[in-house]
């Protein structure tokens with residue numbers, strides 16, 4: 087029996103993945119990533135970099151981010167501490183869901199992960215203080231191809247559970263362009 091429970095979201099390329107967690111009197115054990123189990127489940131990716139980020143305050147929003155081709159990244163995101171709303175936006179022009187978004191709550195407590203494939207922009211909003219993410223990516227960081235879209239682009243109309251005056255952003259993310267002005271999308 088597989089140790090992975092996989093649930094596609096409304097855009098079915100975006101997956102929520104729950105690895106099995108074995109609890110005992112000491113604590114727990116979990117295989118949070120197993121290349122063979124993922125491949126058996128149809129997720130045949132090669133991850134090359136692990137990223138760890140910490141956000142002190144709830145309401146911290148990182149995104150929307152993506153790396154352009156040929157450096158596009160699949161991202162397998164999990165939460166070590168705290169809770170996030172994770173959002174993925176389809177940037178594949180030929181996709182029937184181009185410009186549409188999906189979201190899922192990912193948390194240390196739920197022990198779930200989200201797979202955001204290449205071709206999507208990605209953002210996270212922290213819902214608790216001291217939230218830490220660990221995520222695997224399938225391509226190396228390429229600053230020359232590190233692109234973004236404004237988190238509150240009205241064309242995307244993402245239903246963020248936070249008001250604009252409360253959100254905590256990087257200087258870069260506060261000034262990201264709108265989707266209509268972005269040239270480097272995907273086919």
Ligand SMILES: Cc1cn([C@H]2C[C@H](O)[C@@H](COP(=O)(O)OP(=O)(O)O[C@H]3O[C@@H](C)C(=O)[C@@H](O)[C@H]3O)O2)c(=O)[nH]c1=O
Pocket residue numbers: 137139148149151152161208209210226227256258
């Ligand atoms: C993403 C990245 C950043 N950095 C550096 C650049 C910068 O000085 C510092 C912080 O970078 P950022 O402000 O871009 O970090 P952050 O806003 O956390 O960016 C991340 O957001 C989430 C939503 C994603 O999906 C990730 O792919 C990534 O884009 O870290 C690396 O050295 N390697 C990397 O892979």
